[in-house]
Amino acid sequence: MTVLATDGVRKTYGETTALDGVSLSVEAGEVFALIGPNGAGKTTLVRSLTGTVDPDGGTVELLGTAPREADEDRLGVLPQSFSPPGRLTAREVVAYYAGLYEDARDVDAVLAEVGVSDAADTWYENCSGGQQRRVCLGATLVNDPDVLFLDEPTTGIDPAGRRTLWDRIEALAAGGTTVFLTTHDMNEAERLADRVGLLADGDLVAVGSPGELVREHGGDRRLTVTVDGDPTAAADALGREAMTDGDRVVARGVEPAAIGDIVDALDRAGVEYTELSWAEPSLEDVYLALAGERFEPRAGRPVAGDD
Numbered sequence: 326m327t328v329l330a331t332d333g334v335r336k337t338y339g340e341t342t343a344l345d346g347v348s349l350s351v352e353a354g355e356v357f358a359l360i361g362p363n364g365a366g367k368t369t370l371v372r373s374l375t376g377t378v379d380p381d382g383g384t385v386e387l388l389g390t391a392p393r394e395a396d397e398d399r400l401g402v403l404p405q406s407f408s409p410p411g412r413l414t415a416r417e418v419v420a421y422y423a424g425l426y427e428d429a430r431d432v433d434a435v436l437a438e439v440g441v442s443d444a445a446d447t448w449y450e451n452c453s454g455g456q457q458r459r460v461c462l463g464a465t466l467v468n469d470p471d472v473l474f475l476d477e478p479t480t481g482i483d484p485a486g487r488r489t490l491w492d493r494i495e496a497l498a499a500g501g502t503t504v505f506l507t508t509h510d511m512n513e514a515e516r517l518a519d520r521v522g523l524l525a526d527g528d529l530v531a532v533g534s535p536g537e538l539v540r541e542h543g544g545d546r547r548l549t550v551t552v553d554g555d556p557t558a559a560a561d562a563l564g565r566e567a568m569t570d571g572d573r574v575v576a577r578g579v580e581p582a583a584i585g586d587i588v589d590a591l592d593r594a595g596v597e598y599t600e601l602s603w604a605e606p607s608l609e610d611v612y613l614a615l616a617g618e619r620f621e622p623r624a625g626r627p628v629a630g631d632d
């Protein structure tokens with residue numbers, strides 16, 4: 326069942342085109358992550374989907390109706406900036422939002438779920454930035470929403486806390502909650518999302534599962550050797566196309582099975598190196614390929630016909 330859908334959505338602010346004809350749909354129980362550079366239009370799209378921005382063109386449907394008509398009891402929305410009154414405790418903030426619903430969840434259970442039980446009696450304004458973000462997330466979960474919009478949910482949260490919240494979001498999705506999130510954290514998108522959409526300059530330039538996007542746009546597996554000395558000797562020793570960049574030599578398309586032979590070849594050639602690493606392409610490579618800022622390697626020079 327389609328939970329939300331846009332067709333040709335456009336939004337301009339004066340001379341700025343925030344959304345330039347965005348069409349997408351998200352199915353029940355799906356986790357959809359929207360990524361893209363600052364100013365790409367992510368928040369504008371979330372706000373169009375939740376009915377707080379009126380698009381200039383195109384159509385938006387949420388739960389089978391116009392966003393403003395959608396049943397609020399079934400929605401949870403965590404905006405990018407959310408400013409509850411500072412002189413309420415964390416528990417009072419969540420209780421305030423719980424009070425807006427007839428059938429709200431237990432406030433302490435929600436605080437525990439987002440990992441802020443310890444700060445339950447602390448004034449919101451005295452909570453750390455990460456604790457505040459968790460309290461706000463808790464406030465969006467009080468009505469046990471069917472559809473959850475999370476605009477940069479883990480910004481400002483420490484790595485361990487981020488993982489706790491990822492677990493929580495995964496558990497919600499496993500329970501059937503549809504999640505639409507925006508993030509600048511490629512690990513977050515890769516870990517959580519069934520599908521990822523990359524928005525650039527108001528255009529949805531790629532949509533697919535993280536695996537599909539990486540296969541299509543992520544480029545090759547690569548081996549990087551950081552040398553202590555002249556990189557060209559290392560590049561020669563690799564016996565394959567490579568590129569030098571400062572003290573690094575990068576060869577693309579290297580299979581894991583070839584790493585042993587490469588190490589032997591470097592040893593035979595007497596190449597001194599400080600690091601040898603091998604990496605699969607990731608969503609970050611997709612992002613950089615499709616929306617990143619391009620730059621020329623500082624002292625790079627192609628070796629052996631590398632492109």
Ligand SMILES: Nc1ncnc2c1ncn2[C@@H]1O[C@H](COP(=O)(O)OP(=O)(O)OP(=O)(O)O)[C@@H](O)[C@H]1O
Nearest residue numbers: 338341342343361362363364365366367368369370
């Ligand atoms: N209310 C507004 N008035 C004027 N311009 C706006 C308004 N809201 C957004 N914009 C502009 O629309 C464009 C898209 O902004 P938006 O906040 O949707 O981007 P974003 O992808 O969410 O960015 P970020 O990653 O920085 O949060 C930007 O150029 C922004 O300046």
